[in-house]
Amino acid sequence: MRMMLAASTAIGIAGGAWAEDLEITHWWTSGGEAAAVAEFAKAFDATGNKWVDGAIAGSGNTARPIMISRITGGDPMAATQFNHGRQAEELVEAGLMRPITEVAEAEGWANAIAAPGLLESCTLDDELYCVPVNIHSWQWLWLSNKAYEEAGIPVPKNWAEFVASGPKLQEAGKVPLAMGKQPWQAAGAFKVLVLSLGGPELYTKVYDEKDSEVAAGADMIPIWQAADEMRKLAAGSNVQEWNQATNLVITGQAGGQIMGDWAQGEFQMANQVAGTDYTCLPGLGDQPYLSTAGDAIYFPLLSDDAKSAAQLELASVLFSSEAQLAFNAKKGSLPVRKDLDLAEANDCMRQGLDILAKGNIVADTDQLISPDTNTQIQDLMIQFVSDMNMTPEDAQARFAEIIADAD
Structure with a gap:
């Protein structure tokens, strides 16, 4: 069966015998993301098939319900983006997704993958259901060198130095911390604080072991104090989308932004150079650990x-x-393959690769908690960031309740 598959695939690539239009839905719509996805489209079109772009404007929170509705409603696209983890779990369990195990085994993906956990996240009952296309990590503080020079x-x-700045x-008319007003951005920044200030053990106890006593305990108090500092620093950031917040940093209107490494694609689109125009602090400069999502x-x-x-x-x-090389160079993320020549990697990507090589990685929360739990945390965090009357103590108590019921 696999021998026949490999032969048929080769015929399709070489001769276009199965030239097909495939609709691929995704939410890669910012400037850097669109440039990256165009590389995938170019590569697929070169097989004789046609990439039909199904971009959905907005974040994943906007796009995923649309994608899921189409699949469950009998109008499936040929392929669709999800994040690593449990977002497509119910679709797979319902038999609405097809496995691609044959391709992965024939091409030796298990030997080439840089973070094996990503393949594990795609696997259910010994069948592989997705292709990891990048390694994203949330634990980055992006800083505008221009903003600091002008200040x-x-x-x-x-x-600590960022807060003090x-x-x-x-005084220089800058927003200290750029942050969009979408719930996922606030929740993402919070989990960065948990790992980067609290360390991997605390992060694991809270998100993986779902230890509500730890979530309610003394070790989390400094994290909520930092979250309080975070929301005060971001109070003047009147933008909605993450890439609008990134643009405040690019143009020197804001000092920094806590955002995943996909932000780097926006810096590259603006022709900014890592280490010259902007500075990146993995792990907020404190704990060099990254989540592999x-x-x-x-x-x-x-x-x-x-x-x-x-x-x-x-x-x-x-x-x-x-x-992999073409897409991730534009996306700002790390490639999933460990056998690539990354001679052109910039300063920030090299820092990320060094952390990955040392094994200083943890699973992302999308792999550890259900979408429902994630939504509850997002709702809590956007309320906390938006409502200064909500105390860190009250927010911590509510967070511990969510973790206690997490699945």
Whole structure:
């Protein structure tokens, strides 16, 4: 069966015998993201097939319900983006996604993957259901060198120095911390504080072991104090989308932003150079640990045999060395393959690769908690960031309740 599959796939790539139009839905719509996804489209079109772009404006929180509704409603796309973890778990369990195990085994993905946990996140009952296309980590503080130069103070080297720089930035007319008003951004920044200030053991006890006593305990008090500092620093950041917040940093209107490494794609689109125009602090400069999350492409079950065969060609292309290099260079993320020549990697990407090579990694919360639990945390954090009357103590108590009921 696998021998026949490999032969058929080769024929389709070489001769276009199965040239098909495949709709791929995703939420890669910012400037850097659009440039990155265009590289995947180019690579797939080179097989003789056609990438039909199904971009959905907004964040994943906006796009995922639309994608899920189409799949469950009998109008599936050929492929769709989800994040690594449990977002597609129910779709897989319902038999609405097709496995791609044959391609992965034939091409030796297990030997090439840089973070094996990403393949594990794609696996259910010994079948692989998705292609990891990048390694994203949330634990980055992006700093505008221009903003600090104009404020007359040095660029911070850690979170404490960043907090201390806030008043000087405000005196210079800068927003200390750029943050969009979407719930996922506030929740993402909070989990960065947990790992980068509290350390991997605290992070694991809270998000993986779901220890509500730890979540309610003394070790989390400094984290909530830092979250209180965070919301005060971000109080003047009147933007909605994450890339709008990134643009405040790029243009020197804000001192910094806590955001995943996808933000780097926006810096590159603006022709800014890491280490010269902007500075990156993995782990907020305190604890060099990164969560290994990212994007994955899943393949809904189709009734059309030709399109089903083309799905497997797409899976092969997405994991290929050429496509991985081209896509991640534009996206700002780390490639999922460990066998690539990354001579052109910039300063921030090299820092991320060094952390990855040392094994200083943890699973992302998307892999540890359910979408429902994640939504509850997002709702809590956007309330906390937006409502200064909500005390850190009250927020911690509510957070501990959520963790106690987490699944």
